[in-house]
Amino acid sequence: MAELFEGYRRAAAWDEMFDAAVKPRRTNGPVHRTLSALSAGEVQSRADALARSYLAQGVTFDFAGEERPFPLDVVPRVIDAVEWQTLEAGVSQRVHALEAFLADVYGQQQVVRDGVVPLTLIQSCSEFHREAFGVEPANGVRAHVSGIDLIRDEQGDFRVLEDNVRIPSGVSYVISNRRAMAQTFPELFSTMRIHPVDDYPRRLLQALSAAAPTGAAAEPTVVVLTPGVYNSAYYEHSLLARLMGVELVEGSDLFVASGRVWMRTTEGRRRVDVIYRRVDDEFLDPVHFRAESVLGVPGLLNVARQGNVTIANGVGNGVADDKLVYTYVPDLIRYYLAEEPVLKNVDTWRLQEPEALEEVLDRLDELVVKPVDGSGGKGLVVGPAASRQELGVLRSKLLADPRGWIAQPVVQLSTAPTFVDGKFQPRHIDLRPFAVNDGEKVWVLPGGLTRVALPEGQLVVNSSQGGGSKDTWVLGAGRSGLSRRRPAGSGGPAPAARTAVPIDTNPHDLLNADHSMHQQQQQQQQEGAACVSAARRAAAGGGVDA
Amino acid sequence: MLSRIAESLFWIGRYVERADDTARILDVHIQLLSEDPWAEEDLACRSLLTIMDRPVPADGTLITREYLLETLAHERQNPSSIAGSLIAARENARRAREIVSTELWECLNTTRNGVVGLIRQARPHDYFSWVRERSAIVAGIQESGTSRDETWLFMILGRSIERADMTARLITSQAQLGAAGPGWTTLLRSCGAYEAFLRTYRGVATDERAAVFLLMDRLFPRSIVHALTRAEECLRALEPHEDRYGVADDARRELGLARVGLEYAAHEEILHELPAAMDQVQRACSAASDAIRRKYFPSGATTEWVGEAL
Numbered sequence: 001m002a003e004l005f006e007g008y009r010r011a012a013a014w015d016e017m018f019d020a021a022v023k024p025r026r027t028n029g030p031v032h033r034t035l036s037a038l039s040a041g042e043v044q045s046r047a048d049a050l051a052r053s054y055l056a057q058g059v060t061f062d063f064a065g066e067e068r069p070f071p072l073d074v075v076p077r078v079i080d081a082v083e084w085q086t087l088e089a090g091v092s093q094r095v096h097a098l099e100a101f102l103a104d105v106y107g108q109q110q111v112v113r114d115g116v117v118p119l120t121l122i123q124s125c126s127e128f129h130r131e132a133f134g135v136e137p138a139n140g141v142r143a144h145v146s147g148i149d150l151i152r153d154e155q156g157d158f159r160v161l162e163d164n165v166r167i168p169s170g171v172s173y174v175i176s177n178r179r180a181m182a183q184t185f186p187e188l189f190s191t192m193r194i195h196p197v198d199d200y201p202r203r204l205l206q207a208l209s210a211a212a213p214t215g216a217a218a219e220p221t222v223v224v225l226t227p228g229v230y231n232s233a234y235y236e237h238s239l240l241a242r243l244m245g246v247e248l249v250e251g252s253d254l255f256v257a258s259g260r261v262w263m264r265t266t267e268g269r270r271r272v273d274v275i276y277r278r279v280d281d282e283f284l285d286p287v288h289f290r291a292e293s294v295l296g297v298p299g300l301l302n303v304a305r306q307g308n309v310t311i312a313n314g315v316g317n318g319v320a321d322d323k324l325v326y327t328y329v330p331d332l333i334r335y336y337l338a339e340e341p342v343l344k345n346v347d348t349w350r351l352q353e354p355e356a357l358e359e360v361l362d363r364l365d366e367l368v369v370k371p372v373d374g375s376g377g378k379g380l381v382v383g384p385a386a387s388r389q390e391l392g393v394l395r396s397k398l399l400a401d402p403r404g405w406i407a408q409p410v411v412q413l414s415t416a417p418t419f420v421d422g423k424f425q426p427r428h429i430d431l432r433p434f435a436v437n438d439g440e441k442v443w444v445l446p447g448g449l450t451r452v453a454l455p456e457g458q459l460v461v462n463s464s465q466g467g468g469s470k471d472t473w474v475l476g477a478g479r480s481g482l483s484r485r486r487p488a489g490s491g492g493p494a495p496a497a498r499t500a501v502p503i504d505t506n507p508h509d510l511l512n513a514d515h516s517m518h519q520q521q522q523q524q525q526q527e528g529a530a531c532v533s534a535a536r537r538a539a540a541g542g543g544v545d546a
Numbered sequence: 547m548l549s550r551i552a553e554s555l556f557w558i559g560r561y562v563e564r565a566d567d568t569a570r571i572l573d574v575h576i577q578l579l580s581e582d583p584w585a586e587e588d589l590a591c592r593s594l595l596t597i598m599d600r601p602v603p604a605d606g607t608l609i610t611r612e613y614l615l616e617t618l619a620h621e622r623q624n625p626s627s628i629a630g631s632l633i634a635a636r637e638n639a640r641r642a643r644e645i646v647s648t649e650l651w652e653c654l655n656t657t658r659n660g661v662v663g664l665i666r667q668a669r670p671h672d673y674f675s676w677v678r679e680r681s682a683i684v685a686g687i688q689e690s691g692t693s694r695d696e697t698w699l700f701m702i703l704g705r706s707i708e709r710a711d712m713t714a715r716l717i718t719s720q721a722q723l724g725a726a727g728p729g730w731t732t733l734l735r736s737c738g739a740y741e742a743f744l745r746t747y748r749g750v751a752t753d754e755r756a757a758v759f760l761l762m763d764r765l766f767p768r769s770i771v772h773a774l775t776r777a778e779e780c781l782r783a784l785e786p787h788e789d790r791y792g793v794a795d796d797a798r799r800e801l802g803l804a805r806v807g808l809e810y811a812a813h814e815e816i817l818h819e820l821p822a823a824m825d826q827v828q829r830a831c832s833a834a835s836d837a838i839r840r841k842y843f844p845s846g847a848t849t850e851w852v853g854e855a856l
Contacts, residue, residue, distance in 0.1 A: 183671060186580035202751070219748060245744030500599040501828035503564075503626040503711075504835050506557040508641075509634045 004040055004423050005032075011426055011457075013412035014156045016077055027080040027475060030191050035075065040422050046184050047074045047419055053180040059173070059235055071468030072177055074184075074419045077429065077450045078192075084446065084474045087158060087433060090343035091148045092442040093333060095435045098165055098320045100336035102142045105319055106132050116335045117328050124403050125325065126373050127166075127318020129281060131288045135304045135315060138213045139439035142314035144276070145171075145204065147448075150343070150431045152414035159344050159411070161430065163321040163329065166313060167278055170449040171200060171434050172236035175243070177471040193476035195446035200434070201243035203445075204276075207438035208244075211310045212273040220273035223247045223263065225254070227279050227295045237278050251279070256299035261309045274310045275300075281315050323372040323406045324350060346411055351402035360407040361398065364391050367407045368459075369398070382459060384410060413459055416470065418452055428453045429470065430461045447472035547645070547696045553843035554642035555697055558654070559704025561635035565628045566681035567712035568598070569674040571719065572618055572628075574728045574736040576670045579611050586726060587611060593722050594618075597715050599626070619673065620666060628677055629661045645697055650687045657684075699780045703838070706777035707801075710770050711831040713737070714824040717760055717770075721820035730756035737768045757817055762808050770827055774805040777834070784842075796837035804830035 010018060017028045024032040035043065054060065054069035079087070104111050105122055112119045122128055147168025149161040178197050182189055205222060212220035226237035228250050241248035253263050254272065262269040277284060283293040285300040303309045319325065327348045330341045349356040349367075360367060364383055371379040381394050398405050415426035433448035450470040451461040461467050575594055579587055591609040595602050600617055603609065621627040625634035636658035639646045646654075657680045665676055685705075692698045716736070720727040730753045734740040743759050743766075744751065763769040767776075781798045782788075793799045804827050808816065816823050 183577075186577070190580060205748075222748075242741055243744065245741075245746070245748045500596050501711075501825060501832060503599045504560075504832055505625045506553065506560075506634065506638065508553075509557075509625050509637060 004038070004043065005036060005417070006423075008417060008424055009426065011412070011415055012154060013426075013428065014152050014154055014414040015426060016152075016414055016416040016429070017075075018417075027078050030188060031076060031078060034185070034188055035424070043074055043419060044422065049184050050074060050180050053183065054176070057176060057180075059176050070173065071452075071454065072173075072180060073452055073468055073470045075417050075424065076181060076185075076188075076471045076473050077416055077431075078473045078475065079447070081475050086342060087150065088444045090158070090160075090341070091146075091150075091433050091435050091444050093337065093339060093342050094148055094160065094163065094329065095143060095146050095165075095437060095442045097329060097333040097336050098146070098163060099141065099143055099437065101325075101332050102165075102314065102317060102320050103140065104336075106135070106316060111332070111335065114335070116331055117325070121324060121328075122319060125319050125322045127281070127316065127322060129316035129318075131301055132314065132316030135301070135311070136307065137211060137314060138307065138310055139211050141207070141211055141312075141437050141439045142317055143320070144207050144211060144312040144437055146435045146437070147171075147432045148435065150433065151346070151411060152431075153346075154412050156414070157344065158431075159346050160326075160329075161346055162323060162326060164432075165317045165321050167280065168432070168434065169233045169236055169278075170432055170451075171445070172233075172239040173469050174434070174445065174447060174449050174472070175200060175239065177469060181471040192473065195474045195476055197445060197447055200436075200445050201240060203436045203438075203443050204240065205244040205246070207436045207443075208274045208276055208310075208312055210438045210440075211312055213307050213310055215308075216273040221246075221271060222274040222276065223249045223254075223272050225249055225251065225275050225277040225279055225297075227251075227283070231278070233278065240276070251293075251295045251297050254297045254300075256297060256303055259303060259306055259308055261297065261300060261303050272309060274312060276312050281318065284311070284315065318373070323348075323370055324352075324403065327406065346408050349407040351398060351405050351407065356407075357398065357402055361395060364395060366410065368410055369394060369405055369407045371404055372406060373404075380460060382410065410459065413453075413461065416450075416452070418454070418468075418470075420454065420456075425456070427456070428459055428461060431472065446474040547700075549843045549845075551642045551645050552696065552700045553839070554638040555645070555700040556704040556838065556843075557638045558635050558642075558646070559701040559706075560708040561625065561631040561638065562654075562681050562684045563705045563708040564626065564631045564712065565635070565677055567709065567716070568618060568626075568628050568631070569677040569681075570736040571598075571712070571716050572614070573671060573674040574732050575719070576611060576615070578728045578732070590723060590726065594719055597719050597722070615670060619670070622662070629666075632661045632677070632680070633658050647687070647691050649691055650684065653680075653683055653687055696784065699784050700842075703777055703780035703784075706773045706780065707831050707835060709768065710773035710777065710801075710804075711828050713760060713768060713770050713773065714827040714831075717757070718821050718824045721824070729753075730760075733760065739766055739768055742766050754813065754817060757820070758813055761816070771805055771808050774801050774808075774827075777801050778805065781838075795841070797834040797841065800830045800834040800837060 008018070008022065010020075010022060017024055017032060019025055038046075050072050051069045054072060055067070059070050060067040101111065105128070109119075109122075111117055112122065143165040145168060147164040147170065149164065150158050151161045152158050174197050208222045209220050212222075222244070223246055224237055224241040224244075226234060226248055228234065231237070238248055247263065249263055254275075255262055255264070257269075261272045261275070263272050279295050282289045284296040285298065286293045286296055287298050288301045289296070300309070300311070301315065304311050304315070326345065327350055330345055333339055333341045349360050351357045351360060360369070365386070367383045369381045369383070381390060383391070386394070413428040413430055416429050417424035418427040420427070429450050429452050431448055431450050434445045436443045436445070450472045452468045452470055453459065453461040454468050571594075575590065579590060587610060588608045591611065591614045592602050594614060595609070595617065598618055617627065619628045622629045622633055624630045636654045639651050639654045643651060660676070660680070665673055668676065688698070688701055692701070716733060720730065720733050731740065731751065734743050734756055737760065739759065743756060746759070746763070747755055759766065760769055762771040764771060764775075766772060778798055778801050781795055781801070785795060793802065807826065808823070811823075
């Protein structure tokens with residue numbers, strides 16, 4: 001049945017499953033063996049099971065008025081333990097640097113005085129909010145949750161593509177992907193040591209509780225603030241609230257009074273200590289930002305400034321994931337942490353520098369150009385794929401606003417086998433690990449969200465652009481790495497030979513099982529089959545007396 | 547109401563609940579056995595069979611998942627397997643056909659037809675989901691279409707006693723297997739209690755709290771204490787007269803003692819002695835069931851008809 005992998009053409013890109021000789025890499029052995037043993041029909045039926053599971057869970061997106069399941073590929077992406085250690089260290093290092101940068105930018109701005117980043121860079125950033133000055137987080141954390149987007153280049157090295165420290169989303173897919181895959185491929189879970197991901201909600205709640213303002217109760221009230229059911233990430237908001245066991249609130253459920261934030265409940269108002277908000281800065285507080293916003297809470301920011309509520313992630317975080325600031329992050333790591341970056345950036349041209357702009361304009365048809373404040377692949381132009389006309393428009397945009405754009409060489413993202421049209425074909429993927437900062441430690445969820453660009457050759461992996469996802473498996477270092485059930489030495493205590501308490505049954509049922517045939521025959525002989533209901537009653541009566 | 551009818555109603559309640567709970571217990575264990583590379587299948591299956599009051603084959607033969615499924619899920623003759631109890635529930639409904647609503651009868655009948663039909667070949671998880679759904683439909687029809695008279699009381703009485711008994715067995719299975727068991731979180735999930743639990747404890751979940759939740763939460767309907775309370779309420783409604791002191795009803799006394807034993811126990815003690823405590827609950831349920839039969843379903847003296855004598 002190996003023909004599912006037959007004709008698997010490795011592109012120029014690095015492939016996650018196969019090496020240059022199209023042999024499966026060691027870590028992918030079990031997955032490759034299991035999948036090779038399946039026929040196309042069997043793989044299809046598992047793929048259908050995954051889709052059904054998503055439809056049932058409601059992990060769907062709206063496509064032309066029809067609910068479609070979010071595509072989850074049957075082939076998992078496997079990361080080995082050693083590689084993961086590097087990624088974990090790199091992500092955690094980056095988060096530490098970004099935290100330090102945010103604290104500095106909304107504080108003394110030492111980084112500007114020391115000439116590491118220019119003041120104009122910060123001031124010209126559309127996500128730099130003066131309103132955030134004076135909001136001092138209780139435990140010093142501003143990026144409680146970060147999503148660092150990574151890609152693997154042609155040489156197999158992971159590089160950071162962008163940082164997300166505002167409202168990184170997608171973690172719900174990591175959790176639901178795992179649940180669906182465990183039900184669909186139990187045999188793989190039983191042979192491989194895969195790090196579980198279900199710890200995330202607990203870690204997140206712990207980090208949010210740790211961020212509670214001083215003076216909050218021992219078990220602070222944490223809520224998740226959602227824009228509402230029409231938001232595309234609403235599923236994620238409700239899942240996180242559900243798994244953390246906290247309230248999911250909309251802006252109108254909260255109000256500000258006497259310097260505190262409260263929620264309206266059936267038992268009167270209840271004080272809120274920490275708001276894990278999934279509403280953008282601009283809509284968070286109509287007093288300070290967009291006055292017409294109905295998604296936010298008027299006066300919220302003032303309460304935060306007084307230190308009576310914690311907003312997570314912090315307001316104004318966008319200045320740290322601006323794509324031009326991104327080019328300075330390696331310097332920021334050296335400046336704040338005195339360490340060399342573990343993960344490299346993708347080479348990037350800053351278009352404000354005249355010679356860089358000149359070079360980029362020359363080579364526009366071979367580069368990727370991105371707006372600095374866009375996310376989700378919005379506004380991004382891939383040079384080789386763009387028409388002359390598009391490039392013309394882009395050229396004038398760049399000339400008009402060089403601060404608004406960056407340019408990068410086209411990186412061939414790594415590929416992984418993906419089940420498309422009845423067989424496995426290479427598709428480009430990226431990886432978004434999620435990091436949770438509780439003020440003492442940055443914890444990185446093992447794995448993260450692997451997104452797949454489903455159209456052939458497509459290099460933009462984003463769910464809003466026809467993307468799917470893969471379950472991401474980080475392998476344990478050894479048996480002990482996953483000893484969640486079997487502590488050393490316990491070969492399973494032989495259960496004490498207890499005598500079980502008998503399970504009762506209706507005595508008539510047992511009698512009936514023996515005699516029913518006999519009785520029925522008797523009834524038929526006596527009365528004939530004419531009056532069935534009378535016969536039944538008689539039979540039942542007979543059962544009692546028998 | 548005729549004793550015979552009442553007895554059938556009582557057993558409809560018990561059998562449907564039994565099918566539901568057995569499906570939940572099996573679902574977690576089968577899932578665990580398929581996922582955990584270090585699971586000791588034989589040991590786990592033996593322990594589960596014992597807990598569910600099934601003979602364990604003499605040592606030597608390895609017991610597999612398939613054997614477990616056959617015995618506890620698919621066997622039709624034994625009214626304590628899933629298939630068997632669903633068939634038995636329908637037979638009981640047939641005996642009380644004139645009291646049982648047509649809607650409920652058809653539901654039980656369709657379920658029984660399903661059990662002997664294609665669903666047998668479904669994957670275990672799908673089969674268990676199907677059983678849970680059928681039980682939920684039965685519960686829904688009972689809830690919305692039964693007058694709150696004796697019909698209702700006997701069905702709910704049966705269901706509550708069975709639920710207390712089965713939850714106790716579920717807890718025993720975890721307590722006995724310990725680290726090799728599915729874990730308390732999984733157990734909560736299998737009872738549909740996980741999210742209720744998380745909301746109650748705001749995500750600060752410990753094994754101890756999970757066990758206590760299943761044992762004695764007052765508000766969650768699948769906890770043992772809640773089920774026992776419910777059963778007691780039914781008994782009190784069936785016989786509202788009370789003396790100045792004590793409890794005349796044997797069944798109520800059994801259930802009440804079991805409930806009080808849990809409700810007023812010190813957590814550490816009871817968690818330390820879980821299998822023994824669960825044993826007591828199961829025995830109390832069994833004793834109560836006997837007492838109920840003696841009191842409400844007395845059957846006439848057994849008359850043996852011998853052919854030749856006629």
